[in-house]
Amino acid sequence: DTGVSQDPRHKITKRGQNVTFRCDPISEHNRLYWYRQTLGQGPEFLTYFQNEAQLEKSRLLSDRFSAERPKGSFSTLEIQRTEQGDSAMYLCASSLIMAGWGSYEQYFGPGTRLTVT
Amino acid sequence: AQSVAQPEDQVNVAEGNPLTVKCTYSVSGNPYLFWYVQYPNRGLQFLLKYITGDNLVKGSYGFEAEFNKSQTSFHLKKPSALVSDSALYFCAVRAPMDSSYKLIFGSGTRLLVRP
Numbered sequence A: 001d002t003g004v005s006q007d008p009r010h011k012i013t014k015r016g017q018n019v020t021f022r023c024d025p026i027s028e029h030n031r032l033y034w035y036r037q038t039l040g041q042g043p044e045f046l047t048y049f050q051n052e053a054q055l056e057k058s059r060l061l062s063d064r065f066s067a068e069r070p071k072g073s074f075s076t077l078e079i080q081r082t083e084q085g086d087s088a089m090y091l092c093a094s095s096l097i098m099a100g101w102g103s104y105e106q107y108f109g110p111g112t113r114l115t116v117t
Numbered sequence B: 001a002q003s004v005a006q007p008e009d010q011v012n013v014a015e016g017n018p019l020t021v022k023c024t025y026s027v028s029g030n031p032y033l034f035w036y037v038q039y040p041n042r043g044l045q046f047l048l049k050y051i052t053g054d055n056l057v058k059g060s061y062g063f064e065a066e067f068n069k070s071q072t073s074f075h076l077k078k079p080s081a082l083v084s085d086s087a088l089y090f091c092a093v094r095a096p097m098d099s100s101y102k103l104i105f106g107s108g109t110r111l112l113v114r115p
Helices: none
Strands: A005-007 A010-013 A019-024 A031-037 A044-050 A053-057 A065-068 A075-079 A088-095 A112-116 B003-005 B010-014 B019-021 B024-026 B032-038 B044-050 B056-058 B064-068 B073-078 B087-094 B109-114
Touching (some): A010 A019, A019 A088, A019 A112, A031 A075, A044 A065, B003 B087, B019 B109, B024 B073, B032 B073, B044 B056, B073 B087
Parallel strands (some): A010 A112, B010 B109
Antiparallel strands (some): A019 A075, A031 A044, A031 A088, A044 A053, A088 A112, B019 B073, B032 B044, B032 B087, B056 B064, B087 B109
16 A cells, blocks of 8 residues: 555646646545645545546536546546646545445545646 | 634644644534644645544544534644644544535644644
């Protein structure tokens, strides 16, 4: 168990560019979550996957954001036409949820810090 | 709507003294409550959770938390603080009927333990 990993750890981009982040969850975990954390705030839920299905998206996830988990393993989060307001830490978390049992806690990766200039 | 409040932006305590980091919540039904810690440039690390049962839950690194249903609180405590406990602490709640199991976080409390 190597934990949740995210790549890259830091990304600096110019306004209007597209960026893509990757998250590798703990291998046996079937749920994967994306959160966004801005300075001085707690993480805010963006979206989550149960295996490869994206089951819920927050209102924070505008049309410029898209997330995938094609084979139910790693996930990508893409932001198109980045804006300065997208600057934040993007956190990925995973957990194992089965019918009637599972871990209640989520395990977080180190995050990708995005700076839009 | 579910929410979590951490009323203190920062808590200062001397090493060896007890510490308390406060958290209150608002959720429909019986809550699932969590504490996480965040070190600089790191992700969130799980400390402990309350799901049901004993109101006093014990977690990692000597931390514990007390669930108080009447006061809708879930304060984090440690009998003797260490300098290495200095970090950002987040309280989170999960609504019991939310099938997503998403976490709603407070704004965080910075704990500073002075030598």
